[in-house]
Amino acid sequence: MLPRVICHMMTSLDGRIILSRWGDAPNTQEYETTAATFEADAWLCGRVTMEKDFTEGLKPDLQPVPEPLDRSDFVAEHSADSFVVAVDAHGKLGWESADIDGEHIISVLSEQVSDEYLAYLRRVGVSYVFGGAEELNFKQVLTKLGELFPIQTILLEGGGHINGSLLKAGLIDELSVLHYPVVDGAASSPTLFEQGDQPGPPRQFALQHVEQRPEGILWLRYAAAKG
Secondary structure: OOOEEEEEEEEOOOOEOOHHHOOOOOOOHHHHHHHHOOOOOEEEEEHHHHHHHHHOOOOOOOOOOOOOOOOOOEOOOOOOOOEEEEEOOOOOOOOOOOEEOOEEEEEEEOOOOOHHHHHHHHHHOOEEEEOOOOOOOHHHHHHHHHHHOOOOEEEEOOOHHHHHHHHHOOOOOEEEEEEOOOOOOOOOOOEOOOOOOOOOOOOOEEEEEEEEOHHHOEEEEEEEOOO
16 A cells, blocks of 8 residues: 655645745744644655755765666665655755654655765665656655555655645645645745646545634645545
């Protein structure tokens, strides 16, 4: 079985997701508090979100390798029971260590990444799985995450393009949205789901829960409609 995917996001009232535009101190504690209720085994972000919020632009230390490395998945030694999944198809992210706050890092790559980058991840102790030769197949990625790691539930936490990719593939089981009481209004600010010029079919969701949270935040939870 594939891990259960819950897309958990905070948005403006007009569905945009760049919190830095919403004033000096948006209440992100509510995001973390509600996220913890899912007791997920992993959280997943795209490269842009990871670079902006976690790696702070750190570049990988690439060194020559004596011989080519095969394109097989690599599970580094770890003792973690929770995980960070970084979607980094082209191998751009640098890491200071193999974990974020004790959660083991798993990089999702395409087979186009360099041998030097694979060797770098191994040196740092970061695990990696391949999601395809060029384009990522997220069903394949989820299958590998469930088989290689003790992951049953994943929080999908952006950005909009990664959210859109998993939505298009029909892989989101639940949608959890915290509506922050602000209207962004910027056309350049990405929305909850971005699918570019070739979007998939509309996806139906059924409302499961509505809850008012502090500071006017509204928490909505939906289950993916069957069929």
